[in-house]
Amino acid sequence: MTVRFEQIQKIFQSKHSEVCALEDISFRVDAGSFVSIVGPSGCGKSTLLNILAGLETPTSGRVLLDDVPVEGTTDRIGYMPQRDQLFPWRTIWGNVTLGLEIQKKKQPQQLQRIRELLHRYGLESFEKSLPSQLSGGMRQRCALIRTLATDPGLLLLDEPFSALDYQTRLSVSDDIHTIIRREGKTALLVTHDISEAISMSDRVVVLTARPGRVKTICDLPELAGLSPMERRDHPMFHRFFNDIWKELDLGG
């Protein structure tokens, strides 16, 4: 699925002031690619994802999904929120089938697909467990399967690893990256972690501090086809890191 942002502007109104969160955001995400958005905190990264997911409307401009403007939520987008947001009162099975339940699409072949996903990613024996019984990495995989369950063409990842410790984070981002590539999804990741962005994506979009504007867009063709772990060891990794870091620094 391709995504095109066209001159997005978002202004938040409040009683005492109006805040311009995003200004003149235009870029595209090609079908099947992995794009990261990095920027200083408060630059409107999450707002951009919310606009794309149809949870918020832009003040002006529009988002096109396969050339169709976004109007409200759609089941073609899977949203993976900050922290895993697994419901502690539901079993793993209850959690991963949540999307189908909400969209009233609990058909046998869909459930079979979820079973296969659980099996493929090593969670099939935890179907009846509660989230509290799983490790951070497993919970994260479970959250991803919940997102994949409705078979969306586009995945939105809103700092999904920010609550994990460094070790878990490295291995989970490796996992998630592999899964997303294998399932052939288009993905948009929001993060403030530059190395996480470089280790996972084909393209990094750097935003400035509030109001968020596109500062620069950095393509990473040299790293194509490598896993996040391999990318971190690649000689180009640090160059990309420094480039992006400088862009961020000047913007901040």
Added chain:
Amino acid sequence: MVDKKISSRRQEYLTQLRHRKYLVWTARLGLLAVFFALWELSARLGWIDAFILSSPCRIGKTLADLYKTGELWLHLGTSCLETVVGFLLGTAAGALVAVALWLSPTLYSVLDPYLVVLNSLPKTALGPVFIVWMGAGPGAIIAMTLAISLVVTILEIHNGFLSTDVGKLRLLQSLGATKRQILFKVVIPANFTTIINALKVNVGLSWVGVIMGEFLVSRAGLGYLIVYGSQVFKMDLVMATVLLLALAAAGMYQGILLLEKVLKKHLGVSS
């Protein structure tokens, strides 16, 4: 995985745990026994005036008399029934209003000052009003109970609803969930603890309402017995009734704890 074979260190720990439990229970029951024994002794030896402070034996005899005449069940049953009805009505109505306020923030903004005023108003002041409106009977008593528990329930549950994790709400919104789905799949289960706590508070408040109501107007019930007993200076009756009241209230509270346990198991809520 827990080892099938229990190590001696663990055995020792478990034994200690058990001993502690016995100790605590012995101390609890002992405290009660000592209290009643001292009370009885002081009354018999004339240290205190048993006519004013009563004594365990006199209370026991009063209870036995009440039982024989059949009055015990009449009064206990009346009060319990009123409490249960008031509790159920208060909790159900409170929860429904809380849901309505959650569904419509505008409605909440409009009603907010009224809820604040109603919450701080001493509800017992409304007692005479209810008697005029509903007549001197169980109706007025249940109205009293509702007045005491309803507003607190609304405020508490609504507050819990508002503090539901935004991330979970966003997740459901992104899946295209309706407000009804959001309510039943996230807001209510996420507020399980809040709702149970509201129930616990409500049991207590319902008893306050019932006893207050019975003080004002009644021909039966524990509140009636207490007022009657104090008016004719039968302190044995007053004390016996207070004891019954304590047991009944504790029993209902235990009922809520049991309900909490069952629901937790059923819903799989672990915390």
